[in-house]
Amino acid sequence: MLPFSLRRPVKQVLHCAALGAMMALPVAMGPAQADSVTVGQTFLASGLDPAEGATGWALVTHGIGEQLFQVSRSGEVVPNLASSANFNADGTWTVELAPDRFFSDGTPVSAELVAAALNRTGEANPSARATAGRLTFEAVDSNTLKVSTEEQTTILPSILAEWAFPVYIETDAAPIFTGPFTVTDFQPGSQISMTPNAYYHDADKRPDVVLRRIADGQSLALAFASGELDLAFNLPVESLSMFDGAPGKAVKSFPVAYQYMMWMNTRHPALEDVRVRRAIDLAVNRDDLVAAARAGKPATGAFASSYPFAGSGPLTQDLEAAKSLLDESGWVKGEDGVRSKDGKRLELVLWAYPQRPDLVTFQPVVRAALAELGVSVTTQVTESPSQVAGEGSFDLFLWAQHTAPAGDPGLFLSLFFETDAARNYSGWSNPDYDALIAELRAEGDPQARIALAQKAQELIAEHAPASFLVTPEWHVGVSKRVSGYEPWGSDYYVLRPDFMLTQ
Structure with missing residues (x-):
């Protein structure tokens, strides 16, 4: 059904025929x-x-x-x-x-x-x-x-x-x-x-x-x-x-079925190292973000927990493990508390956009968490998030995305993470992941699709091109x-x- x-209504009113001309008319911005x-x-x-x-x-x-x-x-x-x-x-x-x-x-x-x-x-x-x-x-x-x-x-x-x-x-x-x-x-x-x-x-x-x-x-x-x-x-x-x-x-x-997340630009000299990306993911306390937004719940993966293909989570903070990963990757904390390697400080810019107010609220929370890890973070806000993300002109980018707008995991997992995907903002490339998504694309059995989507989320968690934060x-x-x-x-x-x- x-x-x-x-049904066809009784009243027959013609569609406006001169929309292009009307676009040029001035419009009052007061109450309607x-x-x-x-x-x-x-x-x-x-x-x-x-x-x-x-x-x-x-x-x-x-x-x-x-x-x-x-x-x-x-x-x-x-x-x-x-x-x-x-x-x-x-x-x-x-x-x-x-x-x-x-x-x-x-x-x-x-x-x-x-x-x-x-x-x-x-x-x-x-x-x-x-x-x-x-x-x-x-x-x-x-x-x-x-x-x-x-x-x-x-x-x-x-x-x-x-x-x-x-x-x-x-x-x-x-x-x-x-x-x-x-x-x-x-x-x-x-x-x-x-x-x-x-x-x-x-x-x-x-x-x-x-x-x-x-x-x-x-x-x-x-x-x-x-x-x-x-x-x-x-x-x-x-x-x-x-x-x-x-x-x-x-x-x-x-x-809502959105996920608040953070893209990590794998083309950045520091972030191309998976250990650095995983350390950043481990440094963030999702409960602190929920408290800052005063609503929502910690993310368990790429999808809201109401979906059968959601990740099992939880995604917990582990500062000691994060510090060890940075130590392994050669980033050493200096006297000022900021890590450096080969004479370069670990400095990143964290972007957000005001169209999703919670993301701007998250910026100081994430900055403080990464400072404890030894990462120096400055923040930027843009009203053109798609342009910044599409150009790859960011280090870290707080982002809001409906990850299952049609009730299926395939669109998000393909469109944002496959190697040549139109919205692969992080620049991540992984042949095992691409093969998994090709299998998901061809699979029709609902239970098999759930299993493949969960495996895809496990690969994302392992390589950390994005960090899933809060279901808002x-x-x-x-x-x-x-x-x-x-x-x-x-x-x-x-x-x-x-x-x-x-x-």
Whole structure:
């Protein structure tokens, strides 16, 4: 059964035809009109083209884009724009589309349009090729797709729920999507104005939405406190006391499937030594980080403990073992307490970004832990984390990542750790790991996939290209107007079809 009962609405409103022109219009940054809702968060889609980078993820979380399959509130992969997917004897898949689904201009969702969009994305976006290689979509008829995969897979529905695969129509002005909201004005880096998609069920029950990007958590909290926002997504924990007993305001906290982690740049002269990386990993006390964030729990591996493929953990601090590893690698502590080798001090720069406020909170905790080890650490904050990570212009980088956005371990383990992966930020290369991921990619048995994912995490722990730190809890501020809002899905489904004003 589909997660929503979808039908053509009675009201027929044309999709906005001149989006490109509207992008140039000035936009007021104050409160929205009375019949609209203002949502504040620290991130915003950088564009509207799903074939570019992580834009597809942002469009889905904004309620603009949808995929053939999605992840339900309970974490299960369920049909959305598709109704079914069946594996064929020749290794291909047959995907049937759900009936009565429409783009926001009223165009019916057809196999031809889906194939054109997803083939374009697959060619342009490396993230769309991470789990099963290149996917090729062919329209059999208007309601049926044949899907071929470069690497044979038995988990195609999960792959099609990944953030790289929203469905769209490419136009000269801007792509047209199928989600419950449609863009009327886009101010890059600032805000997106949206109206209910008139061709989506219950359109008349949804408000207009102004989605504002507010760069840091403290400013987000202040905007919510002042009444500028109806919903503030991912408030910093230190701001929560501001809203105790505040009339018309509430905070809802929820566990997320993200992992807070720290990339280690293996191209750095010191960090290319696995002993140094392992020492740094052993020096960090996860309990101290949880205490600093005042929420969450210590990570046990690459995935939240609620997943069956999570690591067994625990990942404990062991300063004596860490010091021994640095001694073995030739880094000797000097009179000033900083280790050096061949005349060079062990000095590292630890990066974070304000879009995830907890990461900035972690910086002094990690710096203090590494200072005790004899590592001199300075800190930097960037508002362009993907650029810094992609360029490899960091030593250590605190990072937040949903590691199983489609309920499967394959995407994260491939996209971020295989030798030639598009997002192998650490620069780590290990042939045993690559072979293991190739085996995972071809394996269809759920229990075997769990075992392979756990072996992959053991290899990551052994070589430490990344250090997994905390499984977080997040906090959402809601005004009385949207008091019925319930956060789920981390930040992957922030605005959903059920986003409505509270009666």
